[in-house]
Amino acid sequence: MAWFSRSKENIAPDTKKKEDMPDGLWEKCPDCGEIINKKQLENNFFTCIKCDYHFRIGSEQYIKILLDKDSFKEMDRKMRSADPLEFEDTKRYKDRIDSTIKKTGLYDAVKTGTGKINSREVALGCMDFGFIGGSMGSVVGEKLARLAVKARKNKIPLIIISSSGGARMMEGALSLMQMAKTSGRLAELADAKIPYISILTDPTTGGTTASYAMLGDIIIAEPKALIGFAGPRVIKQTIGKDLPEGFQRSEFLLEHGFVDLISHRKDLKMNLSNILDILM
Amino acid sequence: MPKTVLDFEKPIIELEERLEQMKSASDGLNIDNEIKIIEEKVRTLKESVYKSLTRWQRVQLARHPDRPYTLDYIYMMTENFIELHGDRYFKDDKAIVGGLAKIEGYKVMIIGQQKGRDTKSNLYRNFGMPNPEGYRKALRLMKTAEKFNLPVICLLDTPGAFPGLEAEERGQAEAIARNLLEMSRLKVPIIVAIIGEGASGGALGIGVGDRILMLENGWYSVISPESCSSILWRSWEYKEQAAEALKLTAHDLLPLKVIDKIVPEPLGGAHKNHQEAADLLKTYILSELKELIKIKPDKLVSARVEKFAQMGAYTE
Numbered sequence: 291m292a293w294f295s296r297s298k299e300n301i302a303p304d305t306k307k308k309e310d311m312p313d314g315l316w317e318k319c320p321d322c323g324e325i326i327n328k329k330q331l332e333n334n335f336f337t338c339i340k341c342d343y344h345f346r347i348g349s350e351q352y353i354k355i356l357l358d359k360d361s362f363k364e365m366d367r368k369m370r371s372a373d374p375l376e377f378e379d380t381k382r383y384k385d386r387i388d389s390t391i392k393k394t395g396l397y398d399a400v401k402t403g404t405g406k407i408n409s410r411e412v413a414l415g416c417m418d419f420g421f422i423g424g425s426m427g428s429v430v431g432e433k434l435a436r437l438a439v440k441a442r443k444n445k446i447p448l449i450i451i452s453s454s455g456g457a458r459m460m461e462g463a464l465s466l467m468q469m470a471k472t473s474g475r476l477a478e479l480a481d482a483k484i485p486y487i488s489i490l491t492d493p494t495t496g497g498t499t500a501s502y503a504m505l506g507d508i509i510i511a512e513p514k515a516l517i518g519f520a521g522p523r524v525i526k527q528t529i530g531k532d533l534p535e536g537f538q539r540s541e542f543l544l545e546h547g548f549v550d551l552i553s554h555r556k557d558l559k560m561n562l563s564n565i566l567d568i569l570m
Numbered sequence: 571m572p573k574t575v576l577d578f579e580k581p582i583i584e585l586e587e588r589l590e591q592m593k594s595a596s597d598g599l600n601i602d603n604e605i606k607i608i609e610e611k612v613r614t615l616k617e618s619v620y621k622s623l624t625r626w627q628r629v630q631l632a633r634h635p636d637r638p639y640t641l642d643y644i645y646m647m648t649e650n651f652i653e654l655h656g657d658r659y660f661k662d663d664k665a666i667v668g669g670l671a672k673i674e675g676y677k678v679m680i681i682g683q684q685k686g687r688d689t690k691s692n693l694y695r696n697f698g699m700p701n702p703e704g705y706r707k708a709l710r711l712m713k714t715a716e717k718f719n720l721p722v723i724c725l726l727d728t729p730g731a732f733p734g735l736e737a738e739e740r741g742q743a744e745a746i747a748r749n750l751l752e753m754s755r756l757k758v759p760i761i762v763a764i765i766g767e768g769a770s771g772g773a774l775g776i777g778v779g780d781r782i783l784m785l786e787n788g789w790y791s792v793i794s795p796e797s798c799s800s801i802l803w804r805s806w807e808y809k810e811q812a813a814e815a816l817k818l819t820a821h822d823l824l825p826l827k828v829i830d831k832i833v834p835e836p837l838g839g840a841h842k843n844h845q846e847a848a849d850l851l852k853t854y855i856l857s858e859l860k861e862l863i864k865i866k867p868d869k870l871v872s873a874r875v876e877k878f879a880q881m882g883a884y885t886e
Contacts, residue, residue: 371885373883375816427882459792459793459801461883463792469750470750473751474878477875500731500743503743504747518738520734525734546740
């Protein structure tokens, strides 16, 4: 019977070798299918060279795109959620945070700090959709609220880039209250006549839209970003009909009067700089 | 209309009915002792049931179709209520009501989400789910209140802002966001009371204030237990677990400092005795009102912003 039993070790693929391979030099555009070289994509501000599709990017990339080189000084980098409800669904919230921190290298769904746009000092907050869907809990609310205070005290304009599924369920009513917290600080900023520019990227929905994202003196959206209060699936369920083409996209919001302008990512820095030049 | 009876209310109602039968049949019979025993039983049963309500049971009480709604409270608590309509831009949203009133002589603006009691009135009120024009109407009334130095009272009771196509077209998110900002700096006192359901941004849209009161059997959270279940458990079946996890009752929210005070309800819930519920709420509102009108507008506003700035839990 021994004629088919293995005397040597199992044959296995050499995984080490594979890791050494450059992983994915190419990216496929989800919209038009164009295959783009990664370096080329980065040089093109992470937008498709053929159809202008805006790839979803994180705070790290936005900081590089918008701020003068090495000018960013981060605030409250290590602030993290205290899990006030000891929330548990199919997984413990605490574990979810730990694993997301490990996976993303971020501590929560927003990076805040000061930096320079064409030598002008600004306060910048940028959300990361990669951190639990860019959801807003205590940390996002607190960091943005502090940023707004910083902007007011230093008399520098505030810029927030939103990318968020809305308020974070795992912190219950406390997440909801972050909407009021940030709006209150923005009211103080407005009273001090310091400009606040809100930039909406794909996607910006729920409690994020229904608070600071919609409160900019100037609201800029990236092309074709999903922006709304209720998600499209919920609305479809409510009305029992298919939604019209382009519903809740940036162009739809512009048409209905809820954003000031739509800006290609490559023009974002120039647009911000020109607006601030006039407002400040 | 047949009375709605929740599952956990059943044994109490059955016992109460038996008691009534005994009382009406007691003529000439010597069963006073038995009646006393049953009365005692009803009392202890009620106490034990309502002392140990689960969070989901409180959600059910908050949604009880016999529960008093905003207009009920307004009529029971105030005099000379004059309802004011419309946002002056688009239309009059029937899911938010508001107007001028006097409460124990104090002149106020009182605003709240309004549900319907039957199918017809629920359709009229859109089940208490406001559209953007509702929030804009509320803001217009608050600005009027500010102009004439009237304190604002907001009663929260909504399953959420309406998730419809037109609501999005007309800027549901913008309307709520605008209210949060403007309520933060309104120069008159604002007292908020969650009287039933406080579902998410739809509730908070008229919920920024100097004092936040909450009825004992209300719920207030970032999402309804059903929607939370469908997203996190990917099924509608886990609403009870979701309600537990969300910690959405008044007793949960007091230590988290999301609310300032719990307003007690009549034993068994506000629907058992509307007048008593309204009297209790009125007492609480009045005591806050008397304090708040003494504070100077600028102090009031900065204290309000600081109050919400304190909410949250994080480590550094």
